[in-house]
Amino acid sequence: MNRQFEVVIPGMSQLSEQKLKASNRTESALLSRIVDRDRAALREMYALYHPRLFKFVFRLTNSYTIADELVNDVMMVVWQKADTFRGDSRVSTWIFGVAYRLAMRRLTRRKTHIFDAASENEMSAGIDETIETEDWVLQGISALSTAHQLAVVLVFYLGLSYEETAQIAGCPTNTIKTRMFHARKKLKESLGPLDEDGPAREDK
Amino acid sequence: MTTQDTSDLHRQVELLLPWYVNGTLSTDENQLVTDHLDECVECQRALAVCKTMQHALVNKSPTPIIPPANASTLLQQIDQDQYQKRELWPPRRYLAAAAVLVIAIASLILVSKETIDLDGNRQFETATSTGDQGSMDVVIDVAFDAETSQSERIEWLREIQTDTKVGLPIDDVVRVTVRFPVSSFEALESRRKQLEMQSLVESVEFVALQVPVIQSQ
Numbered sequence: 001m002n003r004q005f006e007v008v009i010p011g012m013s014q015l016s017e018q019k020l021k022a023s024n025r026t027e028s029a030l031l032s033r034i035v036d037r038d039r040a041a042l043r044e045m046y047a048l049y050h051p052r053l054f055k056f057v058f059r060l061t062n063s064y065t066i067a068d069e070l071v072n073d074v075m076m077v078v079w080q081k082a083d084t085f086r087g088d089s090r091v092s093t094w095i096f097g098v099a100y101r102l103a104m105r106r107l108t109r110r111k112t113h114i115f116d117a118a119s120e121n122e123m124s125a126g127i128d129e130t131i132e133t134e135d136w137v138l139q140g141i142s143a144l145s146t147a148h149q150l151a152v153v154l155v156f157y158l159g160l161s162y163e164e165t166a167q168i169a170g171c172p173t174n175t176i177k178t179r180m181f182h183a184r185k186k187l188k189e190s191l192g193p194l195d196e197d198g199p200a201r202e203d204k
Numbered sequence: 205m206t207t208q209d210t211s212d213l214h215r216q217v218e219l220l221l222p223w224y225v226n227g228t229l230s231t232d233e234n235q236l237v238t239d240h241l242d243e244c245v246e247c248q249r250a251l252a253v254c255k256t257m258q259h260a261l262v263n264k265s266p267t268p269i270i271p272p273a274n275a276s277t278l279l280q281q282i283d284q285d286q287y288q289k290r291e292l293w294p295p296r297r298y299l300a301a302a303a304v305l306v307i308a309i310a311s312l313i314l315v316s317k318e319t320i321d322l323d324g325n326r327q328f329e330t331a332t333s334t335g336d337q338g339s340m341d342v343v344i345d346v347a348f349d350a351e352t353s354q355s356e357r358i359e360w361l362r363e364i365q366t367d368t369k370v371g372l373p374i375d376d377v378v379r380v381t382v383r384f385p386v387s388s389f390e391a392l393e394s395r396r397k398q399l400e401m402q403s404l405v406e407s408v409e410f411v412a413l414q415v416p417v418i419q420s421q
Contacts, residue, residue, distance in 0.1 A: 152261070160226075
């Protein structure tokens with residue numbers, strides 16, 4: 001049985017199933033108009049998705065410029081490829097799948113690591129400043145491969161189910177589960193034991 | 205439960221932990237994980253790692269100030285793509301215009317009316333025209349931007365000095381004859397592009413070329 005999923009951002013109130021269905025109907029109608037080259041429909045879709053997409057790609061790139069460019073690139077693909085949407089997933093899953101692939105390509109090509117800016121901030125914190133456990137975790141995540149980092153962001157930052165994550169990443173659900181397992185394992189190896197006092201480090 | 209079953213269950217739960225943390229598991233899966241966590245220290249530690257990861261990403265990630273949605277840049281890019289696609293057309297237009305000119309010059313016998321068939325489907329008439337030297341009378345199809353008003357369309361047609369009578373209201377696509385003060389195809393194409401660049405029109409297409417017909421004695 002095919003299940004339809006919606007992409008939500010953590011912190012937002014959970015939408016009821018009814019509202020999610022209504023939301024998908026609206027977006028499907030917009031997409032049909034975009035197929036007919038309705039520019040007003042594209043503007044509407046852009047306004048609808050801009051906040052979510054911007055937040056997602058900003059989380060990946062930590063750059064306003066790149067996030068802005070990527071959001072435009074995603075919506076350009078929506079304009080050009082609206083007729084390829086088959087309706088076997090929610091519109092939001094399709095659009096975030098496009099965002100995922102474009103971000104993946106951009107990050108891989110630029111050899112940019114997600115959380116690069118955050119990592120730099122932590123490194124410049126100075127040896128006398130306290131680095132919290134979560135800062136170490138972010139640093140550790142930044143050392144993961146692009147595919148692992150993207151999976152981590154989709155699951156923990158966007159709060160997607162494993163079916164949604166797999167659809168967006170374009171892989172089977174077992175693959176995404178294993179990918180997350182290996183990401184956690186690598187993170188644990190790079191950080192050492194995470195106890196109450198934070199990761200083991202030299203006393204200053 | 206056999207050792208193998210226990211091992212399989214442990215592995216299954218290990219893989220589900222991130223989604224147990226983000227709260228998206230089904231009721232059954234949730235229960236499965238909860239029950240296993242009661243007895244598995246290893247999975248309890250792994251759960252702690254997942255919670256720390258989620259907390260770090262949600263709480264420690266910089267929250268961007270999201271700029272207002274502005275689709276103008278995107279729409280400009282779309283227009284630019286469409287214009288660039290049209291840029292590929294000029295060579296074909298040159299060929300079409302040259303073919304029309306060759307056919308017209310080849311028939312040097314005066315007739316009051318000539319028909320020039322460009323694509324086999326359309327037949328239209330070109331009136332004889334003495335035309336000034338250094339000018340070309342061209343039949344063009346003008347496609348107006350759908351949002352232009354009637355008065356804007358009338359004004360635009362007046363500016364290009366067409367003497368064609370155009371019925372009102374003016375359609376999105378209208379066919380008119382215009383005398384261009386040019387004497388070469390390159391200049392004609394350049395003029396066409398200039399007209400097409402104007403904000404009120406989507407396209408300007410050549411339909412037919414009128415040339416002075418030499419009267420035979």
